[in-house]
Amino acid sequence: MSQITLNVNGAAQPLELEPDMPLLYALRNHLNLNGAKYGCGLGQCGACTVIVDDQPVFACLTPCAGLEGKKIRTVESLGSAEKPGPLQTAFIEKQAAQCGYCIAGMLMRAQALLERNRHPDEATILEHMAGNLCRCGTHLRIIEAIKQVAGHNGSLT
Amino acid sequence: MAVVAVLGLIGAVWLMWRPAITAIERPTMFDTAQLQRGARVVESGDCAVCHTRPGGEYLAGGLPLVTPFGTLYSTNITPDVDTGIGQWSLPAFERAMRQGIARDGHFLYPAFPYVHYRRMSAADIADAYAYLMSGPAVHAPAEQNQMNFPMNIRPLVSFWNLLFLHGEPLTPLAQRSEAWNRGRYLVDGPGHCAGCHSPLNLIGAEKSSEYLQGGSVDGWHAPALVGMGQRSNPWSREQLVGYLRAGIVDGHGTPAGPMRPVSLSLARLPASEAEAIAEYLLSLENPPSVTETTAKTPASEPADHSTGALLFSSACAGCHGPAAPMRTIDGRPGLQNTSALQAASSRNFLKTVLEGLPATPGSPGPLMPAFAASLDNAQLGALATYLRQQASPDQPWADLSSTIEALRQETK
Numbered sequence: 001m002s003q004i005t006l007n008v009n010g011a012a013q014p015l016e017l018e019p020d021m022p023l024l025y026a027l028r029n030h031l032n033l034n035g036a037k038y039g040c041g042l043g044q045c046g047a048c049t050v051i052v053d054d055q056p057v058f059a060c061l062t063p064c065a066g067l068e069g070k071k072i073r074t075v076e077s078l079g080s081a082e083k084p085g086p087l088q089t090a091f092i093e094k095q096a097a098q099c100g101y102c103i104a105g106m107l108m109r110a111q112a113l114l115e116r117n118r119h120p121d122e123a124t125i126l127e128h129m130a131g132n133l134c135r136c137g138t139h140l141r142i143i144e145a146i147k148q149v150a151g152h153n154g155s156l157t
Numbered sequence: 158m159a160v161v162a163v164l165g166l167i168g169a170v171w172l173m174w175r176p177a178i179t180a181i182e183r184p185t186m187f188d189t190a191q192l193q194r195g196a197r198v199v200e201s202g203d204c205a206v207c208h209t210r211p212g213g214e215y216l217a218g219g220l221p222l223v224t225p226f227g228t229l230y231s232t233n234i235t236p237d238v239d240t241g242i243g244q245w246s247l248p249a250f251e252r253a254m255r256q257g258i259a260r261d262g263h264f265l266y267p268a269f270p271y272v273h274y275r276r277m278s279a280a281d282i283a284d285a286y287a288y289l290m291s292g293p294a295v296h297a298p299a300e301q302n303q304m305n306f307p308m309n310i311r312p313l314v315s316f317w318n319l320l321f322l323h324g325e326p327l328t329p330l331a332q333r334s335e336a337w338n339r340g341r342y343l344v345d346g347p348g349h350c351a352g353c354h355s356p357l358n359l360i361g362a363e364k365s366s367e368y369l370q371g372g373s374v375d376g377w378h379a380p381a382l383v384g385m386g387q388r389s390n391p392w393s394r395e396q397l398v399g400y401l402r403a404g405i406v407d408g409h410g411t412p413a414g415p416m417r418p419v420s421l422s423l424a425r426l427p428a429s430e431a432e433a434i435a436e437y438l439l440s441l442e443n444p445p446s447v448t449e450t451t452a453k454t455p456a457s458e459p460a461d462h463s464t465g466a467l468l469f470s471s472a473c474a475g476c477h478g479p480a481a482p483m484r485t486i487d488g489r490p491g492l493q494n495t496s497a498l499q500a501a502s503s504r505n506f507l508k509t510v511l512e513g514l515p516a517t518p519g520s521p522g523p524l525m526p527a528f529a530a531s532l533d534n535a536q537l538g539a540l541a542t543y544l545r546q547q548a549s550p551d552q553p554w555a556d557l558s559s560t561i562e563a564l565r566q567e568t569k
Contacts (some may be wrong), residue, residue: 020471042475042483043502055530062531063471065464123212130516131526 004064008033009077017064024048024059027074034074035104045071046132049105050074056112075104078111078157085147085157087111094145098136105132110146111156119150169254172319173312175262178252179550180244183236187287195288198281200426202274202347204289206418207231217241217290217297222268224361227304229268231455239295240532250286251279257318264314266304267321267361273349276327281347319495321362335430340437344369344382353379353415369441370406376567377414378502384443392500394435401431407488408493411523413509421517465543489523498548503541503560510537511564529568534561 005014006023008031013032027033027050030113039047041060048059051073084092087107091115097103106129113120113128120128134142149156187195195432199205208231210219218233229315237244242250242260249260255275257265265271274282305312327346329338344350353374354362363372385392390408392400399406412420423431469477473492476483483489485514492498497506513527532540545554554560 020467022471044524052530057530058526060473061472061526061528063468063536065467065471066533066536127212 001077002065006031006067006072008062008072009069009074010071014065018115019063019065021064022060023050023052023057023062023064023072025071026064027059027066033074033076036108037101037104039101039105044133045102046105046109047102049108049132051108051112054112054115056109071106075107078107086154087114087145087156090145090148091142094141094148096138096141096145098134098138102132102134102136103142106134106142110142110149114146114149118153118156122147125150173264173315175256175258175264177262178246178249178260180260181246183238183243184290187291189472191284191287192291192345194281195238195284195286197289197426198277198285198347199288200422201343201430202277202285203347203419203422204234204285206422208234214295216292220296224268226308226361227302229266229302229304232299233295233297234289235292235295236290237296238300240287240296240298241294243294245290247283247286250289251282252564254282254285256322257314263421264311264318264508266292266302266308266311266314267317270349270352270409272322272324272363273346273352275322276342276346278326278346293320300513302535317360317362329493334436336433336436336470337440339430340433343434344437348419348434350382354382368390369438370444373504374415376504376564379415380496380500380505382438383441383520386439390494390496392439394432394439397435397439398428398431401434402428403517405487405489405523407490408494410490410497411514413497413514414505414512417514417517421520462543463544464536464539465541468532468540468541472531473540476525493548494546495548498544501552503554503557504564506541506544507537507564510540511568531563534558534565537561539544 001016002019003014004017004019005012006026007013008027013031015026017026017030024036024038027036028038034060036050037047038060039045043058043061046058049056050059051057052062052067052070079088087110091097091103091107096106109129109132110125113125117124122143125143129143129146205216207220207222208216208218210217210231211219211221214235216234216492218231221233222231224228233241235241238244245253245260252258253260253265254271254277257267257269257271259265302309327342328337333341351363351369353372354369356367356370356372357366358364369382372379385397392409396406396409399448400409400412401420402424403417414473423434475481477483477492479491484491500506509525509530510532511527514523514525516522516524528537538561541557543556
């Protein structure tokens, strides 16, 4: 066990962790942030996607050791059920979720893109989102939701 | 004096001026069998690997090629009249392929491998021409090259050509098998393997004295293709054929980086082509001067492998650990047996971890996520040290941290 302080959604979180623990386990089991999901554990599906600094990463494959001093953001930082953020609102309006398991990852990957490129075209969105899978097949609605946010100028938070 | 000046002028014109070849109406009628042969030639020449940019139209160019002399953009080789090769006759195309001169007479940069294409048969060049001219025309003007002075002056390429442009179309050697001759033709002609796998000299020409002895491309190490059967981890014919066709082969792994699209091209060709290449390459022996480095370079102090082991179990073992389903069900090799970890250079291992293996749209194959944002430099170094220790305990990689730093800069 070692002492690691993670900066998650703007708050410093001192934790006692096995140093080889992937970030996803720390988020879910120690911080009760259950938005990010365990899908494949192999970096092949994207259900665990969170943002580290400004990059989307697979939390299932990102060791906690080495994340000290970096800003980690999970889907919980985008808004709440009562007050969803712009991207979450678009996902609701476009009814982009079927079972919902992939959605937290989809949101975070899309958020990272929109923060870097406020008005991506469809080809850019498709290429960027290719690493995240939805087994229900709601990709078309997910893409529609992202395009909706990409198509206006409002704030992303 | 006047005579010298006139002779100098004539010499300069002879050297640096090439006539335009008359524009033609785009030909439209081609024989179906010829088009099928041409498609294979274009695939074996990897034309699309450079002449198609990511997300761009097939063969419409626009891929940036970063060279030590500046950045070049590949050009549009669809039969578009204004921006492609729609006005090129077969003689104009053949001159470009053999001499590196565009239809309008301007010198092409040797990043276009005409030093190899000139060794192709006239029939293959004609077939490739037919295939290219039969494709859809895409309007895509060439991007402006950003070459540094003096290489931005195209006629200067004529001096380069004077030094390095030689070699006739390849003819089969009677004492060798048909497959060997085919392999040599593919390697030295259309496949232009030496473009990456031979070291380049200071002005970007392949060192013919170090033919296929290893080079570099886009930050990757292009391994030596000589002595492949003589190494401590030798290649069998079957392994090499599988690898060349983008397979995952026991004992070596799967093509990554710039070799991945090349292997996907080869996978679309009949298996006999990769078999021929393997036949030829495995016949190439190490030159007498080159022996695999066996000199032991012990680490200055015993490295601590615990961090690397922890990182491996955390980030890698899900796919690469001994019990991982990809190992037990899919039969992928242990990392210690891959070419990347066996290589004297750490570059290919580090590049693979940083960039991953992107998925190939439309075809099954390995998909490895990029770890550039998940691992910091110290972690990457610890992981590399640990895995190298397992692959080659006597020869730890030197200069890991500076290599990692350089690769991070290159990918920015």
